[in-house]
Amino acid sequence: MTAYRQDPTVVNVSVEFFSNSTTNYFVYELRGDMITRTILDISGQLTQLAWVEEAQEWIRFLALPKKQCDVYALCGPFGSCNENGLPFCSCIKGFSEKSPVDWQLGDRRQGCARNTPLHSMYVLCLSDGNRVPNSFRFPRILEDSLRR
Numbered sequence: 001m002t003a004y005r006q007d008p009t010v011v012n013v014s015v016e017f018f019s020n021s022t023t024n025y026f027v028y029e030l031r032g033d034m035i036t037r038t039i040l041d042i043s044g045q046l047t048q049l050a051w052v053e054e055a056q057e058w059i060r061f062l063a064l065p066k067k068q069c070d071v072y073a074l075c076g077p078f079g080s081c082n083e084n085g086l087p088f089c090s091c092i093k094g095f096s097e098k099s100p101v102d103w104q105l106g107d108r109r110q111g112c113a114r115n116t117p118l119h120s121m122y123v124l125c126l127s128d129g130n131r132v133p134n135s136f137r138f139p140r141i142l143e144d145s146l147r148r
Contacts, residue, residue, distance in 0.1 A: 014029045015061070026064075028062075034051070035051040036049065044073075045063060045068065048060070069082070069083045074088065074089065074108065075088070075089035075112075076089075076110050077110075077112065078091060078111050078112040079091055079112050080092050087103075095112035095115060096113060096115055097113075
């Protein structure tokens with residue numbers, strides 16, 4: 001079992017994340033009369049905020065996954081995510097935004113569409129000379145099943 005513990009000194013809370021072969025879950029314990037807010041945004045990132053009365057602001061004390069590009073399929077099909085760039089998402093060579101309006105609004109789930117169609121439905125996307133960038137990630141469940 002893997003466990004992750006958040007530093008309780010940042011805010012008055014204790015957070016633990018547990019993971020094993022059958023389940024993933026987290027448990028948190030608030031100390032005192034703390035007000036918190038939990039957000040699961042459109043990209044799949046879970047964020048928890050705590051209201052700090054002295055500062056009169058919300059402080060983020062939990063974000064899972066920690067990096068935006070670790071959210072699976074954030075940029076949609078044929079999209080590439082780069083933590084160091086803004087916006088995070090771009091299309092790989094030979095592809096363009098499937099819905100430019102949605103991309104401008106920050107919703108990139110539809111991903112990218114091929115600029116020129118392939119001649120055969122059965123040809124893989126790499127057959128036309130495009131390369132998969134090293135930053136591409138596959139779902140963990142797929143990686144785990146490939147290792148078995």
